[in-house]
Amino acid sequence: MRRIPVLLLPRWLRYLGVLSVAGVLLYFSVLTTPPVSPPEPDPLWDKKLHFVGYGALTLALAYATVQQERRRIALVVGIPIAYGLLIEGLQLPQPTRSASFADALANTIGVVLASSWLLIESRLQYLTPAEVLAALSE
Numbered sequence: 738m739r740r741i742p743v744l745l746l747p748r749w750l751r752y753l754g755v756l757s758v759a760g761v762l763l764y765f766s767v768l769t770t771p772p773v774s775p776p777e778p779d780p781l782w783d784k785k786l787h788f789v790g791y792g793a794l795t796l797a798l799a800y801a802t803v804q805q806e807r808r809r810i811a812l813v814v815g816i817p818i819a820y821g822l823l824i825e826g827l828q829l830p831q832p833t834r835s836a837s838f839a840d841a842l843a844n845t846i847g848v849v850l851a852s853s854w855l856l857i858e859s860r861l862q863y864l865t866p867a868e869v870l871a872a873l874s875e
Contacts, residue, residue, distance in 0.1 A: 740862035744869060751801035758794045759820060765790075766824045770833055787843035791817050792851035799854045803863055810855060817848045
């Protein structure tokens with residue numbers, strides 16, 4: 738079976754992506770006022786934001802750690818869940834925020850579903866930029 742080629746950016750850039758996603762989550766979860774609900778909000782609209790945000794953090798971390806074999810699954814799943822719990826804790830003392838079990842659950846569901854990426858990685862072939870350029874010049 739042919740493997741799907743995926744560009745493997747330099748490690749520092751991959752980790753910069755992780756830090757960027759984590760920073761956006763921190764900013765919108767702790768540092769800014771809560772967003773205004775849409776005019777006709779879906780009952781679970783904020784849980785969807787949690788789900789997508791922590792799914793994105795998990796995917797960024799999975800991509801960043803692609804060359805790391807040791808404890809990778811624990812890192813890819815554990816760090817986003819712990820980060821979500823940390824952010825929920827940081828919301829406790831804030832008068833405009835509230836920590837919520839439902840938010841933590843939405844975060845965790847996003848992490849678990851996004852971590853399924855690890856199951857399909859065997860069908861991918863990560864290529865460095867040099868390998869991509871070499872393949873294009875052939």
